[in-house]
Amino acid sequence: MRTTVRGIELEYEVFGTGRPLLLIMGLGMQMVAWDEEFIDLLVAAGHQVVRFDNRDIGLSTHLDGPADLMAAMAGDPSAVRYTLEDMAVDTAGLMDTLGWESAHVAGVSMGGMIAQTLAIAAPERVRSLTSIMSTPGLALAPATEAAMGALMSAPARNREEAIERAFEVFRVIGSPGYPSEPDRIARVAGLSYDRCYDPAGSARQLIAIVAAPDRTERLRELSVPTLVMHGDDDPLITPPGGVATADAVPGAKLLTFPGMGHDLPRPLWPEFVAAITELTGRAG
Template sequence: MKTLAHYHPEKFTKNGDIEIAYDAFGDPQAKPLLLIMGLADQMITWHEKLCRVLADSGFFVIRFDNRDIGRSTWLEDEGAPNIPLLVLKRLLGLPVKTPYTLKDMALDALAVLDALGLESAHVMGASMGGMIGQALALDYPERVRTLVSLISAPDILPNKNVLKGMGKDIGDWIAGRDSDFQTISPSPAVFPFLLNPMPTDREGFVDFYVGLNLTVNGKGAPLNLEESRRHAQELYDRGLCPNGALRQLAGILASPSRNQRLKSLKTPTLVIHGAKDPLIPVRLGMETARLIPGARLKIIKNMGHWLPLPVWGELLESLENFWDACASRPFILPD
């Protein structure tokens, strides 16, 4: 597919002592769209072709590395947090102390907008990025034109509304039966990837990352494994921060629930979730949409916790319908 979108090479900006890497696609005078990636993934996981499709459709598309990943600042001096202990403290209502929270990561996002001279932007966040986007819209509503919360949740731990159906999933797990795990967060199959150390050699990391992709994609549209391996190699070559993902997860755990605050959110919001998501169950996406006044909800039936090419058509159609400003110019899928 030919594209007219101009690429703006990677630059750096700072939020205090934290340096943030970012790049962009398209016309800087177009509508700004800030993409926020999720846990353990770099900005290049927002596929270049997807960024160019969005840019060709009238957006100035910006992506960046969250702290503790890729080419942004690593906080390795902080060491590896004890995630099970932090989860236990959170469940018991005890304070959870970590190097940073989602609010700090939202300030990193604002630093990118400030570096580009942008007073506000449309914001789309995936997974942890959706949580950062929610925090951004809640704390700095004047900076967020619209919000797309993609495969994300209002809280990492389920509330009583989500707990209602958990018995069946736990029963399926114990009995070894097949299940979509629509309430357990995450599916038990994901735990080894979240809690075990990440391999630091290139081939080990590639195998780990492809395995993680397959696991979180679940029963969603099939992945292109060759492309997944190439992408994993690119991630490794950009820079592997061994304990960064654990600190990001700790930052999520240390952040207060947004369940109550989202009820007062006035930012126009679209919630998109995969029906087959084994990492953040679809019920949590539904809960996000229920909490935010006037939020639209789109559930993509053949999507897990990933964005393979086969789901792009439905994804882009949903975005086009949501962003009224783009309604007159359809998205064109890549070849």
């Protein structure tokens, strides 16, 4: 399905019935990275789940213009094609299409940043906030050198290279305490390549992250029921990012998972679903 928000087309899918739960994916990742088996668990727990492609990824609108990360890091505003605030507006517009005055919102990594931004800008739209492996600001959770190297590696030139690059990235940022799932990594990477492969779009998303101000003080103003989940072996958004998020939002609950990196290990899905379901049930 597709909707248009201020000229941006967003591709989305709806699963089940129940409490409205909107899932926001991270940097360079398409909505298919939200595994349907994980979504099925959320649906079985009483949620209507929506996943979607952020702008500049997948089947949603891709922007144009340069993606000059170095200029953005140097503070050049002309290098910023759009902001996390724009992406939060996209998310709210999708909720309008769905007829949701408010919803439970969960995001991973960049998706957590977008969810935080939405809760700050329009707290009346957010019934509960789940921030997963995210941070209020990049400086609070600096990536390891190896993780940054994996993130900034050269774009793939074909489908085979896209799958191989996914293996290499998750070898570095994945969860050392849990078995790797090469079949799942290959399936998601191949499907994502087939849907739309656009490295420049991912780079523009990264620039939006880099250009975003620290959200800590604004998060202190929230009264939204909040859950923060983070892996204690996350090398990309290191554990202080989760601690900083939980410390900033009044009453937030922090769950830290030993052995978890910057992914969502299948053995932890029941715990993730139970924690999210407890939050959404409590938030109403």
